[in-house]
Amino acid sequence: MYVYDPVDQQLVEQRVAQFADQTRRFLDGQLTEDEFRVLRLQNGLYIQRHAPMLRVAIPYGILASRQLRTLAHIARKWDHGYGHFSTRQNIQFNWPKLENVPDILAELATVQMHAIQTxxxxIRNTTTDHFAGVAPDELVDPLVWCEIIRQWSTLHPEFAFLPRKFKIAVSGAVQDRAAVGVHDIGLQAVERDGKLGFRVWVGGGLGRTPIVGKLINPFVEWQDLLTYLQAALRVYNLHGRRDNKYKARIKILVKDLTPEVYAQQVDEQWQLIKGGPDTITQEFVDTIKARFIWPQxxxxxxxxxxxxxxxxxxDRRFARWxxxxxxxxxxxxxxxxxxxxxATGVPPGDVTADQMDAxxxxxxxxxxxxxxxxxxxxxxxxxxxRxxxxxxxxALEALNLATPNVGLLTNIIACPGGDFCALANAVSIPVAEAIQRQFDNLDYLFEIGELDLNISGCINSCGHHHVGHIGILGVDKAGEEWYQVTIGGRQNGAAKPLPDIESTRGGGAAIGRIIGPSFARDQVAGVVDRLIRTYLGLRDSEEERFIxxxxxxxxxxxxQDVYSDPAFAKPTQLAEPAHA
Structure with missing residues (x-):
């Protein structure tokens, strides 16, 4: 667990004071909505369907128990008694009042937390493998490298106003569990001739145009990691679109330039700064390591x-868990x-204040x-x-937190959807619950085996539906909710070493393919059931997964099986997006 030094703490406290003054000025009418928007977004505050939403940073997904208790306190005092953990390893509060947000940020600062750059x-929160530091297959503990990137990227003046948001993921293990292939930059630790370095994938991402990142450098030595990242971001900052937000992500630039040209331009920029002040030294790595409290x-x-x-x-229930x-x-x-x-009936990722404390x-x-x-x-x-x-x-059973479904179909990833998000075309949470209830029989769930199911309420893909083995996307047609279904996506490869060093498929990620026209909301759980029955009839053995x-x-x-079923024979015809 990283522990702030005085500079870290001072930065966070100054940010709290700044935003408190900015909020006061807005509420007093001294700032317009447009002037305040950029200030609140820099502090993780969105305006959602019913209330503001505050996104709190959990750098690379690490939480101390005292921090979780503070989140529970915030949920009780300023929200509706719960929080929502996101796919970015952050937590979101859906019901704070605007005038209370500065107080929430001040409370967070007392336990070394903030909402900066959420x-x-x-450059958003750098993410990594949730087993970082304890996984048996690690080449290097990625936590230190994530912290190095966090310190370098926080309030970096050159990258404070990029063409669009920017996300970096780091994997330190042989098997990618950080989904490096679907990030703007994905880093995979690798050894060459006894030296540690990183494979660098660029241009991955989901949303309106889902793309798997391309390998632009098979080996960047660890000392040069920050200068290479700076070069890659500099090319994006120079050429990324600012006139059209739908074409502003780095994945569009890499596609338009071609990965080869992009890599060439990055190398040209890199030669100007390689060996410069951002070169990482062993002394600096040791200093960062020393700021962590490591398990004894x-x-x-x-x-x-x-x-x-x-x-x-x-006890069969314990055995399943x-x-x-x-x-x-x-x-x-x-x-x-x-x-x-x-647990069935609970929105995916939601946890109550009492559960947080427990x-x-x-x-x-x-x-x-x-x-x-x-x-x-x-x-x-x-x-x-053990x-x-x-x-x-x-103890977890008593808290309703021991559902034995990790890696199985009801371990659904879902965004908050239309119940909360102003951008959503359709709800996600009720669809997730309907699917959970459809597959609430644990015997059947274990017979199905490993399967990732992801749901997004709109094309922004906060539920990462594109990389679900089964993906569900809420779409709008004439003001009504409909749902597209994809199959064959994955966020990473199988449990085996990555492909050879020349592979350009980021971590084994793949984008799912749309099976056909969309379905009404009350059909979705039945469609998933039909897909599962088809899979069970086609698999060669119990070990062969859906994917x-x-x-x-x-x-x-x-x-063929879905659309020949009378229950789904005449779905509403919708135009399919360009990536289909």
Whole structure:
């Protein structure tokens, strides 16, 4: 867990004071809405359908228990008693009053938190693998590198007003779990001749034009990482569109220039600054490492008296939870545990203030007071002694936070949708609940096996529907809600090493393909069920996943089965987007 130094704290406190004055001036009529908009966005404040929405930064998804308790306090005092964890590893409050936001930011500053650069056309929160630092397959712990990027990018004057928002992801493991292929810049740690470096993918992203990033440099030595990032951003800043926000993302520029030309221009800029002041030294890396509080593992944990296997044999519910929600750890005797925020009937990613307090207590009691937020909108207890897993499961069961569905169909990723977001064309949360109820039988869920299902309420793809094995997109037709369905997407590759170094497919990511015309809201859960039944009839074995079958047979058998079903035979015809 990174601990602020005096400069960090001073920066955050000064930002709070600035925004408090800006908000006062707006409420007093001294600033217009247009003047205030850019100021509030720089502090993570949006205007949603019913109320302002405040997005709080959780840098690279790491939370201390004391910070989670503060979030719970904010939810009770200034919101409606809950928070929503997003796919960007941040938390959002959907109901604060504008006049209270400066007080919320001041409260956050007391526990080294803020909302800086959670919005606006700047470098947003750098994200990483939610198992960072504990994953057995890591080449390097990416947390330090994320913090280096955070410090470099925060309030960077050259990149404060980019053509559009900009997102960076870092993976330190052999298997990408940070979705590097669908970020503006994706970094994958790699070793060459005994040296550490990073593969660099550029131009990935979802939204209106989903594109998988292109490999523009197979190996940038760690010392040169910041200068290379600066060169890549400088080319974007120079040539990115500012006259059309729909064509302003870096993915459009890379596509228009071609990846080869973009890489060439980056190299030209890089030669001007390589070896300059932003070159990373070992001394600086060591300084950043020293600002972290690292877990002090007990070497005796491997010898703990552990009756987990016997308890699992006696209790099927516990056995299921072990199978889906407990993950390998690099230290013998420990495990990482996913706290599922996907119980049926609960909006994906939502957690109450009482649950936050309880999970903070569990983080203290079963770990080192540290939690992670995952891209899948769940929480992670990263350092649990294996001998205490049954004890922890019992506590989570009492909190309705032990649903054994991580990696399964009902572990749905969803944006807040039309219930909250002013940009949404359709609701997401009721559709997610309908699907959860359709597949609420755990026996059937485990028979289906690994499957990612993502839902977005509009083309901005905050629910990352493009990379779901099954993706659902809310669209508008004559003021009515309809839903497009895609299959075959993925945010990363299979659980195996990345392709050879010349591969340009970022981390194995792929964009799903639309199966056909859209469906009414009350049809969506049935359509998913039809897709699942088709998959079960086509798979060669219980080990063959849904995504593997789609890769093997294509989308046509699924499309034929859905549209030949009388329940879905005459869906409303909608124009398909250009990427279809």
């Amino acid at each position: 919005s606006g056309n700047c 593992y007990d070497a005796a944990a491997e010898q703990d008296a552990d009756n987990t296997a016997e308890l699992a044999a006696a 072990l199978r889906t929600n407990v993950h390998p750890h690099k230290v013998p005797g420990y495990a990482a545990v996913t706290v599922s925020l996907k 999970v903070a207590d569990l983080a203290d009691g079963y770990g080192f007071g540290e939690l992670r937020v995952s891209h899948e909108q769940n929480l992670i207890l990263a350092d649990v002694r 001998a205490r897993l049954h004890e922890l499961w019992t 593997d079958v789609v890769d093997r047979v294509g989308i046509d058998p699924f499309k």
